[in-house]
Amino acid sequence: xxxxxxxxxxxxxxxxxxxxxxxxxxxxxxxxxxxxxxxxxxxxxxxxxxxxxxxxxxxxxxxxxxxxxxxxxxxxxxxxxxxxxxxxxxxxxxxxxxxxxxxxxxxxxxxxxxxxxxxxxxxxxxxxxxxxxxxxxxxxxxxxxxxxxxxxxxxxxxxxxxxxxxxxxxxxxxxxxxxxxxxxxxxxxxxxxxxxxxxxxxxxxxxxxxxxxxxxxxxxxxxxxxxxxxxxxxxxxxxxxxxxxxxxxxxxxxxxxxxxxxxxxxxxxxxxxxxxxxxxxxxxxxxxxxxxxxxxxxxxxxxxxxxxxxxxxxxxxxxxxxxxxxxxxxxxxxxxxxxxxxxxxxxxxxxxxxx
Numbered sequence: 001x002x003x004x005x006x007x008x009x010x011x012x013x014x015x016x017x018x019x020x021x022x023x024x025x026x027x028x029x030x031x032x033x034x035x036x037x038x039x040x041x042x043x044x045x046x047x048x049x050x051x052x053x054x055x056x057x058x059x060x061x062x063x064x065x066x067x068x069x070x071x072x073x074x075x076x077x078x079x080x081x082x083x084x085x086x087x088x089x090x091x092x093x094x095x096x097x098x099x100x101x102x103x104x105x106x107x108x109x110x111x112x113x114x115x116x117x118x119x120x121x122x123x124x125x126x127x128x129x130x131x132x133x134x135x136x137x138x139x140x141x142x143x144x145x146x147x148x149x150x151x152x153x154x155x156x157x158x159x160x161x162x163x164x165x166x167x168x169x170x171x172x173x174x175x176x177x178x179x180x181x182x183x184x185x186x187x188x189x190x191x192x193x194x195x196x197x198x199x200x201x202x203x204x205x206x207x208x209x210x211x212x213x214x215x216x217x218x219x220x221x222x223x224x225x226x227x228x229x230x231x232x233x234x235x236x237x238x239x240x241x242x243x244x245x246x247x248x249x250x251x252x253x254x255x256x257x258x259x260x261x262x263x264x265x266x267x268x269x270x271x272x273x274x275x276x277x278x279x280x281x282x283x284x285x286x287x288x289x290x291x292x293x294x295x296x297x298x299x300x301x302x303x304x305x306x307x308x309x310x311x312x313x314x315x316x317x318x319x320x321x322x323x324x325x326x327x328x329x330x331x332x333x334x335x336x337x338x339x340x341x342x343x344x345x346x347x348x349x350x351x352x353x354x355x
Contacts, residue, residue, distance in 0.1 A: 001025065002131075004043055004052045006124055009062055011055045011132045015042050016160055017090045020201040027206060031079050038086040038093070038161055041192070045161020046235045046271050047130050050092030053083050054123035057100040061116045076104050088283040089244055089312050091236040091273045095127055111335040127163045127254050133268045136326040138174030141231075141266055143183060144329070145175040148227040152185040152218060155246035156198035157233030157266060167266040169202060170326065171192045176208060187218060188205070189246060191292045191309065222259045225284040230251040230256045236268040241317030241334025242279025243267070249308050253319035262321040269325050273344055279314035349354075 004013040011028045017040070018024050018235050026042060034056035036044050043052050060079035064074035080097045083188060088094055103122045109115045147150065151172060155161075158169030165173065175182050184203055189195035196212055203210040213221065223226050230252050236244045243249070243265045256263040276282060289307035301307075321328040321337070330337035 002127070003048050003160055003161060004055065005043075006055050006058065006120065007129065008333060009059070009303060011037075011052065011059055011346040012035060013043050013052065014160065015043060016198060017042060018027075019160075019197050023239050028059070028240055030063055031056055031082060031143075033085050034059060035082050038083070044194070046090040046092040046233070047134075047162040047167070047268060048160070049087060049090045049153050049269060050096035051123070051127045051130055051163050053086075054095050054096040054100050054126040057097060058119040058123040059103075061104070061112075061119045064114060065113075068113065069071065069110070071273045073104060073116055074103060076263075086107075087285060089235045089285045090271075092270050092335045097269045099126065100159075102322055103196040103299060120128045121309060128347055130268070131165055133270075133326040134162050134167060135174070136169040137266060137268065137324055138165065138170035140326070140329055141171030141264070141324040142178050142180070144262070144264060144324070145180060145229065147180045148182070149175075149180070150226055152184050152187070152200065152221070152227045154187040154195065154215075154252055155185065155189045156194040156202070156250050158199055160198050160202060161233065165349075166202070167233045167268065169199070169290040170336075171231060172203075172208060173206065176206075182209070184208060185218070185221060185250065186210050186212045187215050188212060189248065193295075194246070198254075201308045212301065217250055218311055219255045222255050222261055227256075227259075227261055230261060230263040232263075234271050235312060235346060237265065237267050237272040237323065238276045238277075238279045238282060239272075239274045240278045241320060241323065241330070241332070241338060241340060242282070243317075243320065244279060244282045244312045245315065245321070250313040250315045252290070253315045257319050263319060264322050264324055264329075265315070265320055266324045269342060272325070272338060272342060274339070279316065282312075284314075285311040 064075040158166035187195045234243045253263045287309045293301040327341045329330045
């Protein structure tokens with residue numbers, strides 16, 4: 001199944017907290033359940049969070065007891081407020097909510113039933129479009145991968161982080177589909193180990209050669225010539241090209257630059273937030289300290305030790321070779337290439353001049 005999907009008035013998803021040891025599909029029948037699934041990371045990854053929020057809005061409409069359109073629209077605004085509080089960094093969450101609200105307020109919807117039907121259709125469109133977008137991104141991105149490349153990635157930006165196919169792993173899958181022999185170094189990605197639990201699981205299922213490494217091993221691999229390109233995803237991209245991604249991404253970009261290795265962000269345009277001038281304005285989520293001190297019920301740190309569980313970091317644009325999107329690859333200067341990509345789906349950014 002897809003990571004998240006609509007099923008006869010319910011929202012079903014893979015419980016990613018249990019992977020790789022257990023594959024379980026859970027079902028949510030109300031908005032509170034969907035909000036919990038995002039907050040507690042049953043589902044994670046910016047595109048998947050966006051699709052889940054869209055389905056949550058559709059579910060809120062269908063479970064509302066509103067007898068008229070104004071009351072239903074008020075219930076949807078309340079639902080939107082609940083969903084907005086679940087994860088602050090992933091801009092796709094807010095993008096999907098606003099898209100659903102715009103559809104609900106469409107003047108052509110004159111009844112509560114029409115709104116419910118339209119929102120179900122809109123949420124499904126968001127999910128289906130995500131899959132198509134990922135495949136387009138993969139096709140553009142595979143062009144930067146050479147036959148025989150060793151790719152280093154961080155966190156999980158695969159099918160599990162999207163509705164299907166993946167962003168970074170979409171590029172990897174597309175490279176394989178184009179006949180390229182590649183190998184992936186998989187950062188374990190502490191503290192929640194999304195690389196070890198999820199990325200390695202996906203790659204092994206697809207029989208794509210991969211090797212799991214401790215996060216701190218990445219620098220030595222780059223220094224000794226065992227990495228050809230670094231790819232990671234994004235939870236938000238600022239207008240100037242700064243990228244917020246799973247904490248640890250910034251270090252990879254800096255070390256890649258030091259060793260002359262290209263570093264690309266792979267991100268759909270729905271993750272690009274043109275309202276924020278730079279990465280310092282991106283809200284950075286800080287999560288439960290127990291994600292650092294406890295691993296699957298086993299305490300690994302002293303009781304009451306102070307913890308700063310910063311979930312994301314920001315890579316300044318100067319460390320990025322490019323940003324791969326479904327509309328092409330944005331190259332520096334990002335101040336010019338990102339607006340061009342955002343404003344015209346048919347016009348793609350040009351690669352940097354040689355020489």
